[in-house]
Structures are given as C-alpha cells and as structure tokens.
Amino acid sequence: MLELRNISWNVPGGKEVLKDINLIIPDGKLVVITGPNGSGKTTLAKIIAGIVEPTSGSIFLDGEDITGLNITERAKKGISFAFQQPVRFKGITVRDLLELSAGKELNQAELCDLLGKVGLCTRDYIDREVNAALSGGEIKRIEIATVLARGTSYSVFDEPEAGIDLWSFTGLIKVFEELKKKNHGTQVIISHQERIINIADEVVVIADGVVRNTGAKEKILPTLLASDKTVGGCPVEMRGAK
Amino acid sequence: MNETTKEILKTVADFDGEFKGAYNIRVNGACASRQSTEHIKIETKSDAPGLVVTIDADTIGETVYVPACVTEGGVDDLVYNDFYVGENADVTIVAGCGVHSDDAADAKHNGIHRFFLGKGSKVLYKEKHIGTGKGKGAKRINPVTDAYLENGAVLTMDTIQLSGVDTTDRKTTAKLAENAKIVVRERLLTDGEEYAKTDFDVILEGVNSGADIVSRSVAKGNSKQEYFSRIIGKAACTGHTECDAILAGNGKVYATPALYAENEDASLIHEAAIGKIAGEQLLKLRTLGLTEAEAEEKIIMGFLK
Numbered sequence: 001m002l003e004l005r006n007i008s009w010n011v012p013g014g015k016e017v018l019k020d021i022n023l024i025i026p027d028g029k030l031v032v033i034t035g036p037n038g039s040g041k042t043t044l045a046k047i048i049a050g051i052v053e054p055t056s057g058s059i060f061l062d063g064e065d066i067t068g069l070n071i072t073e074r075a076k077k078g079i080s081f082a083f084q085q086p087v088r089f090k091g092i093t094v095r096d097l098l099e100l101s102a103g104k105e106l107n108q109a110e111l112c113d114l115l116g117k118v119g120l121c122t123r124d125y126i127d128r129e130v131n132a133a134l135s136g137g138e139i140k141r142i143e144i145a146t147v148l149a150r151g152t153s154y155s156v157f158d159e160p161e162a163g164i165d166l167w168s169f170t171g172l173i174k175v176f177e178e179l180k181k182k183n184h185g186t187q188v189i190i191s192h193q194e195r196i197i198n199i200a201d202e203v204v205v206i207a208d209g210v211v212r213n214t215g216a217k218e219k220i221l222p223t224l225l226a227s228d229k230t231v232g233g234c235p236v237e238m239r240g241a242k
Numbered sequence: 243m244n245e246t247t248k249e250i251l252k253t254v255a256d257f258d259g260e261f262k263g264a265y266n267i268r269v270n271g272a273c274a275s276r277q278s279t280e281h282i283k284i285e286t287k288s289d290a291p292g293l294v295v296t297i298d299a300d301t302i303g304e305t306v307y308v309p310a311c312v313t314e315g316g317v318d319d320l321v322y323n324d325f326y327v328g329e330n331a332d333v334t335i336v337a338g339c340g341v342h343s344d345d346a347a348d349a350k351h352n353g354i355h356r357f358f359l360g361k362g363s364k365v366l367y368k369e370k371h372i373g374t375g376k377g378k379g380a381k382r383i384n385p386v387t388d389a390y391l392e393n394g395a396v397l398t399m400d401t402i403q404l405s406g407v408d409t410t411d412r413k414t415t416a417k418l419a420e421n422a423k424i425v426v427r428e429r430l431l432t433d434g435e436e437y438a439k440t441d442f443d444v445i446l447e448g449v450n451s452g453a454d455i456v457s458r459s460v461a462k463g464n465s466k467q468e469y470f471s472r473i474i475g476k477a478a479c480t481g482h483t484e485c486d487a488i489l490a491g492n493g494k495v496y497a498t499p500a501l502y503a504e505n506e507d508a509s510l511i512h513e514a515a516i517g518k519i520a521g522e523q524l525l526k527l528r529t530l531g532l533t534e535a536e537a538e539e540k541i542i543m544g545f546l547k
C-alpha cells in the first residue's frame with residue numbers, strides 16, 4: 001500500500017502547487033490520476049519516485065515511512081516511474097536500457113516479450129540508440145518497456161498514452177491490465193484519456209493543487225465530462241488588466 | 243613476447259595469441275615479428291625507421307595489423323609507417339599503441355602514419371591507445387596521421403583512448419579528391435592530470451568530397467583536453483565537424499572548430515557541445531535502481547561506446 005499524507009509542494013520561492021494531498025493507493029489496484037494541465041500531477045508522481053522532495057508531508061510504503069529515501073533507494077523498494085517526457089541518451093541502446101532496467105542480461109525471447117508488449121518489433125529497435133533520432137511515440141513506448149522490465153510491485157506511469165497512436169491503444173490497455181494481475185501489482189497512471197480512466201479501479205481528480213474528487217470511475221467520469229470549469233486562461237479579475 | 247606486450251596487444255589490437263593475415267608487431271622500437279600475405283606486403287622503410295605497407299588493388303576483406311608497444315620507461319619510439327592502398331581495395335588497418343612504464347622514466351611513442359588511398363579504395367583504420375603501468379614515468383603517445391584520398395576513396399578512422407595516457411598530441415590531416423570521403427569517430431576519456439590535444443585539418447579539394455568528423459570525449463578529474471578541427475572546402479563539398487564533450491569533476495575542455503569555405507557550393511557545418519551529464523539522465527537511471535555513481539558510469543560508457 002502506498003500512502004501520501006499531507007503532501008504539499010511549493011515552487012522554490014514561488015506558488016504552492018500541491019496543497020495538503022492525502023491519498024491511499026491500495027495493493028493490486030489501478031488508480032488513475034487526472035486533472036487539468038499544470039494541476040500538479042507530474043509533481044505528485046515525482047514526489048512518489050523521490051525525484052521531487054515535498055515541502056511538507058510524508059510518504060509511506062507498506063507502512064514504512066520512505067519520505068527520507070532517495071530515488072535509488074525507492075527504486076530498490078520496488079517503485080518504478082515512467083516519465084511523461086522520456087529522457088534520451090547518446091550511445092545507450094534500447095537493449096542496454098532494458099537490461100539496466102531489468103538488472104540483468106536479457107535473452108532474445110525476453111527482449112521480444114518486453115518490446116512486443118509495447119508494440120515494437122525487436123529486430124528494428126534493439127540496437128538503436130535511445131537518442132534524439134527516436135520518434136516521440138517510439139521513445140514513449142520504450143519508456144513504458146523500462147518499467148515493465150523492472151517488474152516491480154509499484155508502477156507510476158505519467159501520461160503513458162501521450163503520443164501513442166490509436167491502433168496501439170488496445171495493446172497498451174492490455175499491458176496495464178496484465179500488470180495488475182501479475183504479482184498483485186499496484187499502479188498509478190496519470191492520464192487525460194477516457195479509455196484509460198475506464199480501466200481504473202479508482203479515479204483521483206487533482207485540480208488547483210488539491211484532491212478535488214475521488215471514487216469509482218462510474219461516479220467520477222460523468223462529472224469530468226460534464227464539467228466545463230477546466231477552461232484555461234487568466235482568472236476573470238485579471239483579464240483586461242493593464 | 244612478455245606478458246606486458248601480450249596484454250597491450252590484446253587491448254589495442256584484439257590479439258589472441260596470433261594475428262590472422264598480414265602483421266608487424268613493433269616492441270620498444272624494434273620489429274618483434276612480421277608477416278606479409280599474398281596481397282599485403284610489409285617491408286622495412288629504407289630512409290627512416292618504420293614500414294612500407296603495400297596493399298594490392300582489389301584486395302577485399304583483409305586486415306593488416308601494425309600495433310606498437312612500449313613496455314618500459316626510457317624508451318622514446320619514433321616510427322614512420324606508409325600505407326599504399328591499391329585501387330578498389332577494401333581493407334581494415336589496425337594500428338593500436340600501448341605504452342607501459344613501471345619506473346620513473348617516461349615511455350613515449352610517436353607514430354607518423356601516411357595513407358595513400360587509390361581510386362575507389364576503402365579503408366577502415368582502427369587505432370586504440372592505452373597507457374599502463376604504475377611507474378612515475380609519464381606515458382605519452384603522439385600520433386600523426388596524414389591521409390591522401392584519390393577519386394572515390396573512403397577512409398573511416400575509428401580512434402579511441404580511454405585510459406592511462408598522460409599526454410597525447412594527435413594531429414590528423416587529410417586531402418580529398420573528388421567523391422572521396424573521410425569519416426572520423428574519435429572517443430577520448432581523460433582523468434587525473436592527463437592532457438589530450440587533438441587537431442584535425444581536412445582539405446576538401448574535389449567536387450563532391452566530404453568529411454564527417456565526430457569527437458566524443460569525457461574529461462574527468464583535473465584533466466584537460468583541447469579540440470581543434472578545421473575543414474577547408476575548396477569545391478562543391480560537404481563537411482561536418484562535431485565535438486561533444488562531457489565534463490566531470492574539474493575537467494576542462496577547449497573546443498575550437500573552424501570552417502573555411504572557399505567555394506560557394508561548399509556546405510560546411512560545425513557543432514560543439516560541452517557540459518555536465520544531463521541531470522535528467524542521472525535521474526532516469528536512478529529510478530531504475532542505479533546509484534548516482536553507477537548511473538554516471540553507464541552514461542559515460544554508453545557515450546564513448
């Protein structure tokens with residue numbers, strides 16, 4: 001079980017992005033976090049992975065306070081994180097990255113299995129560098145594959161569907177459903193996609209830095225689709241200001 | 243052949259007890275053993291220490307090894323090797339060099355290599371340098387490479403120096419006729435108090451000639467590197483020079499790429515990027531369970547692969 005208690009985060013010297021977030025992510029559940037752009041979803045995911053340190057509050061993993069653990073230590077505890085914007089490396093190949101993720105050498109069958117799950121043909125990609133030459137969708141799939149390769153109990157995916165074409169969507173959904181079945185995996189998926197929200201056991205809506213709403217998708221989805229409050233822009237009082 | 247020599251040969255020229263094909267092994271300034279083949283002839287140079295290697299026209303797929311080892315301090319080796327590559331030959335030349343010193347005296351190798359590539363010939367030139375030994379004596383390697391490419395010839399230089407050479411001063415020049423191409427892939431890692439200088443001077447004389455020079459380097463510790471690269475375009479040609487360097491610790495890198503376009507159809511590009519390892523790269527690898535030091539090592543090794 002992953003638990004966030006009273007998590008807050010401020011932009012260094014600036015505005016408060018997350019305000020006293022309390023969340024429980026039960027074992028074996030798939031929780032989808034959604035909410036407007038800039039509402040703090042990625043920040044929250046990075047706080048779970050240890051990349052961003054909360055201004056206050058604490059994080060518990062199976063009852064253990066892991067707030068003080070660094071990124072590596074949390075990874076070793078079984079937390080995996082797929083970046084919204086995957087990182088590119090010069091000279092590191094897809095095989096290298098997957099083997100680093102798995103923590104061991106991978107044979108052809110294992111590589112095929114991992115890349116197949118994210119819809120990539122092993123032969124075409126295995127020796128390619130994870131560099132700027134990969135397309136947006138390709139690198140996104142490889143990023144997801146790194147988390148699959150780790151096979152840990154806790155996975156956080158930040159907008160995994162972004163840039164992935166419609167045809168592959170069904171395959172992607174299958175990946176998440178399988179992960180859930182396997183070793184009772186716990187997943188947090190940040191997404192704006194109705195089709196991903198549809199497979200959630202629980203949906204969490206974050207807006208203006210707080211948990212605006214939480215519950216089963218049947219309850220949350222209609223409120224999301226009906227609301228038109230997410231229209232962006234400046235607050236009314238600022239419009240037309242000199 | 244002693245163990246030090248064998249170790250060096252294994253590292254710089256993949257020596258596993260024997261070389262298949264033509265070879266000349268140079269140890270401490272003398273020829274330790276040599277073999278020519280039907281198509282590749284190795285002879286002693288008459289006017290200076292060194293070799294004349296003649297590769298017949300149309301020789302395909304053969305490899306010639308000319309590694310040099312300096313296995314003790316106090317040796318200052320100077321060698322002139324000339325390679326004549328016949329028309330349409332397609333060969334690999336392996337010319338690694340290792341310097342070893344276990345005492346207080348310097349061990350030094352200066353290799354001056356000239357390549358004459360005939361029409362349509364292709365050469366892959368592999369050059370790996372290493373310094374070993376625990377002596378206080380400095381390990382120095384100063385290679386000079388001069389290449390002359392005739393119509394349609396292609397020279398690919400694959401050079402690598404990853405450790406133990408206290409100072410290196412590399413000078414590479416090339417002159418290309420029409421349709422000739424030179425491709426350079428240089429990888430360099432310096433640490434401690436090491437110093438490396440690399441200097442390319444390429445003249446694109448012929449129409450449709452091209453140069454692609456890419457140097458990737460990592461400067462760790464207190465080491466210092468200097469990168470100079472000049473491409474001169476005298477015809478309709480394409481040239482690209484790139485210096486991509488990672489700084490770690492107190493490493494210093496000075497990069498000075500230069501382009502001289504002397505023809506309106508010359509298309510020349512230079513790039514130089516120097517900086518620390520991107521923080522995001524370290525973060526990603528740490529989320530996979532690597533420590534910061536392990537992540538840094540993997541990123542550097544991948545970068546220099």
Ligand SMILES: Nc1ncnc2c1ncn2[C@@H]1O[C@H](COP(=O)(O)OP(=O)(O)OP(=O)(O)O)[C@@H](O)[C@H]1O
Nearest residue numbers: 011012017035036037038039040041042043044084
């Ligand atoms: N290092 C930073 N410095 C300044 N502002 C930051 C920093 N990191 C995040 N922010 C701000 O915090 C807010 C939340 O960012 P975050 O990336 O968490 O949003 P998000 O909910 O993931 O948005 P999206 O749906 O667009 O991915 C944004 O307004 C962002 O600009």
Ligand SMILES: [Mg+2]
Nearest residue numbers: 041042084158
């Ligand atoms: Mg985000």
